[in-house]
Amino acid sequence: MFSIKRASKVWQRNLKVFTKLYKSSIALNFVEPVLYLFAMGIGLGAFIQEIKGMPYINYIAPGMIASSSMFAAAYECTYGTFVKMTFQKTFDAILATPVNADDLIAGELMWGATKSMLYGTIIIIVISLFGLVDSAVILFALPVLFISGLLFGEISMICAAVVPGIETFNYYYTLFMTPMFLFSGIFFPIDSLPAVATKIAFFTPLYHLVNICRAFSAGRPLTVWEDLLWLTVVTAILSPYPFRLMRKRLVR
Amino acid sequence: MSGQMNIVTASLLSKNFGDLQAVDRVSFDIKQGECFGFLGPNGAGKTTVMRTIHCFIPPSSGTVTVFGMDVTASPSEIKARIGVMPQDNNLDPDFTVLENLIVYARYFDIKKKEASRKASELLKFVELTEKADVNIKALSGGMQRRLVLARSLMNNPELLILDEPTTGLDPHSRRSVWDSLNQLKFNGTTLILTTHYMEEAEKLCDRVAIMSSGKIITIDTPQNLMQMHGGNLEHVYLKLAGRGLDA
Numbered sequence: 057m058f059s060i061k062r063a064s065k066v067w068q069r070n071l072k073v074f075t076k077l078y079k080s081s082i083a084l085n086f087v088e089p090v091l092y093l094f095a096m097g098i099g100l101g102a103f104i105q106e107i108k109g110m111p112y113i114n115y116i117a118p119g120m121i122a123s124s125s126m127f128a129a130a131y132e133c134t135y136g137t138f139v140k141m142t143f144q145k146t147f148d149a150i151l152a153t154p155v156n157a158d159d160l161i162a163g164e165l166m167w168g169a170t171k172s173m174l175y176g177t178i179i180i181i182v183i184s185l186f187g188l189v190d191s192a193v194i195l196f197a198l199p200v201l202f203i204s205g206l207l208f209g210e211i212s213m214i215c216a217a218v219v220p221g222i223e224t225f226n227y228y229y230t231l232f233m234t235p236m237f238l239f240s241g242i243f244f245p246i247d248s249l250p251a252v253a254t255k256i257a258f259f260t261p262l263y264h265l266v267n268i269c270r271a272f273s274a275g276r277p278l279t280v281w282e283d284l285l286w287l288t289v290v291t292a293i294l295s296p297y298p299f300r301l302m303r304k305r306l307v308r
Numbered sequence: 309m310s311g312q313m314n315i316v317t318a319s320l321l322s323k324n325f326g327d328l329q330a331v332d333r334v335s336f337d338i339k340q341g342e343c344f345g346f347l348g349p350n351g352a353g354k355t356t357v358m359r360t361i362h363c364f365i366p367p368s369s370g371t372v373t374v375f376g377m378d379v380t381a382s383p384s385e386i387k388a389r390i391g392v393m394p395q396d397n398n399l400d401p402d403f404t405v406l407e408n409l410i411v412y413a414r415y416f417d418i419k420k421k422e423a424s425r426k427a428s429e430l431l432k433f434v435e436l437t438e439k440a441d442v443n444i445k446a447l448s449g450g451m452q453r454r455l456v457l458a459r460s461l462m463n464n465p466e467l468l469i470l471d472e473p474t475t476g477l478d479p480h481s482r483r484s485v486w487d488s489l490n491q492l493k494f495n496g497t498t499l500i501l502t503t504h505y506m507e508e509a510e511k512l513c514d515r516v517a518i519m520s521s522g523k524i525i526t527i528d529t530p531q532n533l534m535q536m537h538g539g540n541l542e543h544v545y546l547k548l549a550g551r552g553l554d555a
Binding site for chain 1: 362364365366383384387388392396398399402407411412417460463
């Protein structure tokens with residue numbers, strides 16, 4: 057079991073690094089979704105009249121909140137965690153203090169979730185400025201982004217705990233993250249695919265987060281309680297595993 | 309030495325990583341205020357022993373107590389009173405010299421104001437005051453080593469664990485680290501170190517344990533060992549642990 061107080065020291069360390077380096081790291085994560093928004097929304101959108109009664113760019117905009125926040129947590133808890141664990145040996149330094157492995161892992165996950173929420177929030181601001189958000193209900197997405205951030209962090213950290221080397225993350229991104237990004241209903245309604253795709257999508261967290269962001273953005277929060285439940289339950293179910301597997305790697 | 313409290317007690321400590329027996333049933337006591345050295349070739353198990361003492365890895369069997377507490381039961385309480393200078397400089401590359409110390413102090417729950425005071429005191433101690441606001445990437449190897457030493461002292465440790473504190477340093481930097489360590493010893497800090505430099509062990513250590521293949525071959529004062537076996541500590545070391553090196 058971890059101590060929130062000690063975990064928060066790890067969180068604070070990461071925040072301090074972030075505030076020193078935010079210029080380069082924020083830009084990267086915010087430019088990419090905006091590029092997608094314009095390339096797809098305006099470029100491709102010119103050939104598509106409407107999806108579910110919305111202009112195409114309005115349809116995909118909430119999905120950018122979801123994907124941006126997903127990738128923020130994923131990068132943090134794969135590459136970020138792995139570099140601190142191996143090359144920088146930051147974890148060795150921290151573990152020589154009263155902070156124990158569980159505190160460290162909890163702090164890293166909390167930080168991944170924080171960053172996930174932060175990057176989602178930036179996209180909310182950006183798409184609102186472009187007039188692509190219909191309802192202030194979208195603000196209720198913030199706590200949801202923290203929970204889904206924890207979930208993406210957990211999955212990513214499980215991966216960081218088991219990869220032999222940093223290049224192995226390519227498998228994670230190519231075989232898991234990218235397909236999820238493409239087939240979670242961000243760019244087209246998932247029910248336009250064969251039925252099996254809908255079934256697979258149900259088991260991916262991004263699909264539910266996209267549903268939530270889209271519904272909140274349209275001001276229909278009550279239609280997505282099942283998605284909220286799914287995210288919360290799966291986050292809770294997976295939570296022991298990053299701890300168990302990272303402990304195995306850190307404390308041999 | 310009798311009458312002094314044992315800071316560390318290991319009995320029949322073993323550690324294996326899979327099939328590799330890194331440490332094989334070693335027992336030793338380290339007394340308050342002494343400087344205790346682990347000597348031995350690479351792979352002898354020195355670092356593994358040190359890592360079990362600072363609660364980094366749990367023993368596979370046997371027990372280790374530090375300040376009377378079991379390392380597996382009370383790691384946070386033990387680590388709060390220990391300073392660790394690891395073999396690699398694991399400083400935070402994104403921070404300045406001063407930030408490295410301040411952020412580290414936070415893990416020990418030291419208040420910001422006290423941390424700043426302690427940091428400037430320690431930067432003076434390791435002669436890095438002018439470098440306080442420099443990024444650590446701009447420091448020489450010797451300076452980084454001294455900063456790691458300063459960092460390990462942020463929590464006023466009663467026990468300082470030094471894994472090859474002067475490996476890779478030029479003679480001047482080495483002497484400067486020795487001076488610092490002697491001063492700490494003088495002030496009553498218990499020191500445990502590993503080293504490949506017999507001169508260092510002779511200068512600093514009250515007692516040494518010579519290790520080979522995970523076992524402790526002997527524990528004694530450098531003086532006794534030299535008397536018993538003749539020659540300087542390096543001769544003794546080669547005689548006891550260096551067999552097979554020329555094969």
